[in-house]
Amino acid sequence: xxxxxxxxxxxxxxxxxxxxxxxLLVQRRMFAILHIFAWQGFFLGLSTAVIGFATGEHHLYISxxxxxxxxxxxxxxxxxTLIHKLKIHREIESVMNTPATxxxxxxxxxxSYHLTAPVRQLSTLMTRSTLAVxxxxxxxxxxxxxxxxxxxxxxxxxxxxxxxxxFAATSATYGMPMVVELGVALDLLIAxxxxxxxxxxxxxxxxxxxxEQMAKLKEGD
Amino acid sequence: xxxxxxxxxLLQLILLPLLAPAFVGWVKIVKCRMQxxxxxxxxxxxRDIRRLFIKDVVLADNASWxxxxxxxxxxxxxxxxxxxxxxxxxxxxxxxTADIIALVMLFAIVRFFTALAGMDIGxxxxxxxxxxxxxxxSLAEPAMLMAIFTVSLASSSTSLTQMVSVMANGHFMIRPSxxxxxxAFILIALAETxxxxxxxxxxxxxxTMIHEAMILEYSGRYLALIEWAGMMKLMVFFSLGIAAFxxxxxxxSGDPLSLLLxxxxxxxxxxxxxxxxxxxxxGLAKMRIFRLPEYLGSAFLLATLGMIxxxxxx
Numbered sequence: 001x002x003x004x005x006x007x008x009x010x011x012x013x014x015x016x017x018x019x020x021x022x023x024l025l026v027q028r029r030m031f032a033i034l035h036i037f038a039w040q041g042f043f044l045g046l047s048t049a050v051i052g053f054a055t056g057e058h059h060l061y062i063s064x065x066x067x068x069x070x071x072x073x074x075x076x077x078x079x080x081t082l083i084h085k086l087k088i089h090r091e092i093e094s095v096m097n098t099p100a101t102x103x104x105x106x107x108x109x110x111x112s113y114h115l116t117a118p119v120r121q122l123s124t125l126m127t128r129s130t131l132a133v134x135x136x137x138x139x140x141x142x143x144x145x146x147x148x149x150x151x152x153x154x155x156x157x158x159x160x161x162x163x164x165x166x167f168a169a170t171s172a173t174y175g176m177p178m179v180v181e182l183g184v185a186l187d188l189l190i191a192x193x194x195x196x197x198x199x200x201x202x203x204x205x206x207x208x209x210x211x212e213q214m215a216k217l218k219e220g221d
Numbered sequence: 222x223x224x225x226x227x228x229x230x231l232l233q234l235i236l237l238p239l240l241a242p243a244f245v246g247w248v249k250i251v252k253c254r255m256q257x258x259x260x261x262x263x264x265x266x267x268r269d270i271r272r273l274f275i276k277d278v279v280l281a282d283n284a285s286w287x288x289x290x291x292x293x294x295x296x297x298x299x300x301x302x303x304x305x306x307x308x309x310x311x312x313x314x315x316x317x318t319a320d321i322i323a324l325v326m327l328f329a330i331v332r333f334f335t336a337l338a339g340m341d342i343g344x345x346x347x348x349x350x351x352x353x354x355x356x357x358x359s360l361a362e363p364a365m366l367m368a369i370f371t372v373s374l375a376s377s378s379t380s381l382t383q384m385v386s387v388m389a390n391g392h393f394m395i396r397p398s399x400x401x402x403x404x405a406f407i408l409i410a411l412a413e414t415x416x417x418x419x420x421x422x423x424x425x426x427x428x429t430m431i432h433e434a435m436i437l438e439y440s441g442r443y444l445a446l447i448e449w450a451g452m453m454k455l456m457v458f459f460s461l462g463i464a465a466f467x468x469x470x471x472x473x474s475g476d477p478l479s480l481l482l483x484x485x486x487x488x489x490x491x492x493x494x495x496x497x498x499x500x501x502x503x504g505l506a507k508m509r510i511f512r513l514p515e516y517l518g519s520a521f522l523l524a525t526l527g528m529i530x531x532x533x534x535x
Contacts (some may be wrong), residue, residue, distance in 0.1 A: 008394060009395065011397060012395050014534060015530045016397070022526065026519070029487050062447040098515050099515065102519070106522065106526075109526075113532065113533050
């Protein structure tokens with residue numbers, strides 16, 4: 001496989017990651033959001049493996065495997081069982097201005113492209129052009145957390161942000177040291193458990209996972 | 222022996238109106254097969270057009286010249302696009318007269334006059350259809366321009382023939398930008414030609430209709446021309462998609478045998494495209510009209526993403 005083809009393949013995967021970020025941003029149904037999140041993890045893991053293959057940095061294979069196990073299987077599974085147990089799988093978010101969110105998202109992508117321009121000029125890595133996509137994924141995850149009112153989709157936005165950070169690490173420096181990556185993976189897993197506990201408490205207290213409810217100070221408004 | 226480029230141009234102008242009803246017939250055949258019905262056959266659209274041409278015209282008393290001119294205008298303008306879109310050759314002398322932006326404007330002219338004609342008689346259905354059509358087109362047109370611009374960027378030209386020859390001769394590359402704009406283009410083409418998630422071409426007299434509501438007052442040869450123009454428009458959109466995104470095998474010399482082969486190849490691509498459209502149409506239900514801005518918004522998003530991907534990644 002030539003370097004040219006590898007770069008193009010990585011570009012394609014970066015484009016797919018960007019597409020899934022936008023899909024997360026505008027998707028309303030709970031399970032569909034989970035599926036898209038799993039796909040994003042899949043593209044991320046694949047892209048990491050491709051970079052590892054192209055550069056000969058073999059520890060990237062381990063992070064790729066870790067990503068695939070964590071973000072394609074484990075985290076979606078945990079969230080899936082949570083959604084099932086809390087019986088919120090039929091819920092869809094109603095209050096959301098989709099076109100405005102999309103336009104804001106496009107603005108963020110252009111902004112991150114502009115922001116990473118100096119890095120792109122200095123860097124000699126072959127993944128330098130995907131850095132903008134990585135930053136955009138972080139920002140789109142943040143935008144998702146801001147625009148959503150449902151706790152589960154906010155969490156997914158948070159996890160998508162983490163995906164973006166991971167992608168930024170691989171495209172800016174060919175990945176973080178193994179210890180850091182293992183630590184982050186463990187943190188994420190623990191975070192998912194804590195989220196689960198929080199969901200449970202929010203749901204039992206407010207009878208809904210809509211975080212807007214928490215803004216109310218008095219009962220029975 | 223080679224055919225003069227002007228001859229190929231003329232050939233294309235004849236090919237479009239002759240082939241368009243057969244294409245619509247083909248789409249109907251595949252659709253009927255998919256839904257387990259018997260189909261009316263490949264020639265039914267021709268028979269429909271002939272029947273309408275034989276029938277008398279019934280005109281409302283207050284129909285103005287706009288109402289009477291619109292069918293001819295729609296037919297003529299759509300026919301003109303066959304002069305600039307490469308169907309079987311990229312060596313088109315008339316292509317220098319209009320680029321891709323002018324092409325989008327040509328479609329806009331047709332839509333503008335059809336909408337005026339819809340309101341001309343003053344029936345409630347006509348006005349409703351016109352207003353809906355305008356809403357859709359105001360959202361679809363920028364998205365279409367964005368999708369096309371990505372191809373223009375990749376081939377650094379807005380002239381269709383130039384774009385096609387650059388794309389057809391370039392070496393193979395994985396281009397996510399073009400994939401995005403192709404998906405956006407398909408979404409928009411479904412909206413612009415009034416196919417299923419947006420409009421249902423098979424219904425009349427329902428509150429959901431858009432295009433049919435505008436042309437409800439037409440009859441006889443006027444209706445025949447408008448229907449024929451609609452069929453041609455469908456084929457033009459397919460040809461545009463083929464020319465912009467799948468141009469392989471379109472360029473070549475002007476000798477008749479090669480032209481014939483390329484023509485057959487083009488028909489094969491059209492047939493496959495028709496099957497793809499039927500798959501989309503059978504798989505989806507018609508959308509509520511208030512969901513359409515979201516649908517077209519996502520088309521715009523995809524087209525813009527394609528353009529951004531071109532700048533960022535390629």
